[in-house]
Amino acid sequence: MSLQPYSSPQPLHSAINVVLDTAYQGISDSDWKNLFASARQSGLEQFIADMFAGKHINNSEDRPALHSALRNLSKTPVLINGADVMPAVDDVWRRIDALCNKWVGVTDVIHIGIGGSDFGPRLAIEALAHVPGIESRGMRMHFLANIDTAELARILAHAQPHSTRVLIVSKSFTTLETTMNAKAVVAWLKENDCTKSQIAHALYAVTANVTAAKEFGIEEDNIYPFWDWVGGRYSVWSAVGLPIALQYGFETFKQFLAGAESIDLHFKNAPLEENLPVIMALALLYQQQKHDIKAYAVIPYADALDWFPKWLQQLDMESNGKSIDRDGKPVKHSSPIVFGSAGSNAQHSYFQLLHQGTEIIPIDFIAVREPMSDRPEAVAHHHILLSNCLAQAQALANGKDDVNPNNVYPGKRPSNLLLLPKLNAFYLGALLALYENRTATLGALWNINSFDQPGVEYGKVLAKPIEKALTSHQNNIQASAEIDAVTAARINFLNS
Numbered sequence: 203m204s205l206q207p208y209s210s211p212q213p214l215h216s217a218i219n220v221v222l223d224t225a226y227q228g229i230s231d232s233d234w235k236n237l238f239a240s241a242r243q244s245g246l247e248q249f250i251a252d253m254f255a256g257k258h259i260n261n262s263e264d265r266p267a268l269h270s271a272l273r274n275l276s277k278t279p280v281l282i283n284g285a286d287v288m289p290a291v292d293d294v295w296r297r298i299d300a301l302c303n304k305w306v307g308v309t310d311v312i313h314i315g316i317g318g319s320d321f322g323p324r325l326a327i328e329a330l331a332h333v334p335g336i337e338s339r340g341m342r343m344h345f346l347a348n349i350d351t352a353e354l355a356r357i358l359a360h361a362q363p364h365s366t367r368v369l370i371v372s373k374s375f376t377t378l379e380t381t382m383n384a385k386a387v388v389a390w391l392k393e394n395d396c397t398k399s400q401i402a403h404a405l406y407a408v409t410a411n412v413t414a415a416k417e418f419g420i421e422e423d424n425i426y427p428f429w430d431w432v433g434g435r436y437s438v439w440s441a442v443g444l445p446i447a448l449q450y451g452f453e454t455f456k457q458f459l460a461g462a463e464s465i466d467l468h469f470k471n472a473p474l475e476e477n478l479p480v481i482m483a484l485a486l487l488y489q490q491q492k493h494d495i496k497a498y499a500v501i502p503y504a505d506a507l508d509w510f511p512k513w514l515q516q517l518d519m520e521s522n523g524k525s526i527d528r529d530g531k532p533v534k535h536s537s538p539i540v541f542g543s544a545g546s547n548a549q550h551s552y553f554q555l556l557h558q559g560t561e562i563i564p565i566d567f568i569a570v571r572e573p574m575s576d577r578p579e580a581v582a583h584h585h586i587l588l589s590n591c592l593a594q595a596q597a598l599a600n601g602k603d604d605v606n607p608n609n610v611y612p613g614k615r616p617s618n619l620l621l622l623p624k625l626n627a628f629y630l631g632a633l634l635a636l637y638e639n640r641t642a643t644l645g646a647l648w649n650i651n652s653f654d655q656p657g658v659e660y661g662k663v664l665a666k667p668i669e670k671a672l673t674s675h676q677n678n679i680q681a682s683a684e685i686d687a688v689t690a691a692r693i694n695f696l697n698s
């Protein structure tokens with residue numbers, strides 16, 4: 203005997219052939235109406251307009267959040283303090299296009315960057331590598347983020363120094379992991395007898411701090427700027443996304459931007475009731491208010507999107523993982539914990555907890571209608587992949603009764619189904635922009651500034667005296683204002 207079906211009315215919404223099915227959210231018609239009404243009352247429509255108009259919605263840093271200008275292919279003027287930013291954006295596009303045609307005989311690209319300077323391009327390179335028919339220049343794209351030299355050593359063991367290009371990608375150009383890894387790669391080029399001019403030829407920077415890049419020794423022509431009005435985790439649309447253009451061509455990069463632009467236009471213009479990012483945000487808000495959910499999962503049933511949850515973790519948790527609102531007052535709710543990985547692998551990992559654990563964890567199931575390879579088995583495998591995705595959502599929603607309590611599924615576990623018609627550069631761009639706009643919407647609804655990240659900084663500051671103590675090799679470090687007794691003991695143990 204099965205439990206009562208768990209579904210809600212008017213579940214289907216779509217934009218640019220991306221379909222969002224909220225049937226398994228279990229939200230009634232009147233609850234949806236209330237959600238839209240309170241979103242409207244909170245001024246969400248004005249927030250969206252302000253965001254695209256370049257108002258200083260990043261209030262703590264007194265800046266706009268205008269990553270949408272980076273995918274504004276129509277080049278409609280976007281004004282900051284009365285000046286149109288589009289000519290500068292267009293100039294970078296022109297230079298990216300030119301660079302794609304310039305590189306000949308390059309075997310390896312080492313992209314050095316971390317956080318927002320890493321996840322986006324890494325995800326795109328991985329995801330598009332799976333797209334049947336997409337042309338790749340076949341360079342080995344290495345992503346170097348971790349200060350742990352294991353990653354550095356692995357990359358350098360496979361790269362050919364004389365035909366390597368190095369992209370140093372850092373908005374601030376002060377991030378220690380990135381600058382130290384960059385110095386290590388330069389040292390490796392020298393060890394391998396690259397001349398000064400060969401090294402200068404190999405080094406490129408993508409940054410909002412052009413002065414620091416020059417001081418590092420990057421030639422001006424090899425510096426691709428972006429701007430302080432682009433948050434690091436929203437920066438893949440800038441020259442941070444260079445690997446996409448270099449590996450798959452400038453047209454593919456433009457397609458990626460075009461998908462995002464289409465979602466921006468939808469987000470900006472569609473009424474709240476038809477607005478995909480808004481509906482997704484409201485569904486999460488509803489589950490948070492109703493079930494006090496602490497986490498949500500995103501499960502792409504597409505191996506190509508295995509990096510997507512990692513990208514999303516930074517986007518959501520760095521943007522909205524805050525406990526005060528824009529006015530400095532405590533908030534009741536902010537970002538839940540985000541996790542996920544590709545299905546169906548994920549089913550064989552943590553789905554037990556999703557089905558029968560004590561926590562209710564809403565899920566976004568993401569599926570792609572077309573198979574992701576042209577192998578003869580592709581269609582048959584794809585049907586199994588999709589049937590797994592649909593079956594999990596159904597089991598979670600409806601549950602199952604049984605005389606044996608071990609076999610009872612409680613059900614009423616909410617989920618969305620987001621269906622992409624296919625996975626290519628256009629729909630990858632659309633998917634990322636959809637979630638970016640959903641994150642911004644959630645921030646607006648919680649009255650949180652989604653565009654700063656002060657919490658990340660303190661740990662970095664504390665690392666400095668600890669590093670100094672470790673480098674001293676002394677094992678009699680005393681507790682101080684900067685190092686407490688526990689950490690001092692740990693340092694002494696490591697140094698002994």
Ligand code: F6P
Pocket residue numbers: 316317318319371372373374375376377380434435520655658
């Ligand atoms: O982790 C904190 C952070 O500031 C992220 O916001 C950013 O994406 C990352 O570090 C890298 O920063 P940058 O691009 O300045 O090197």
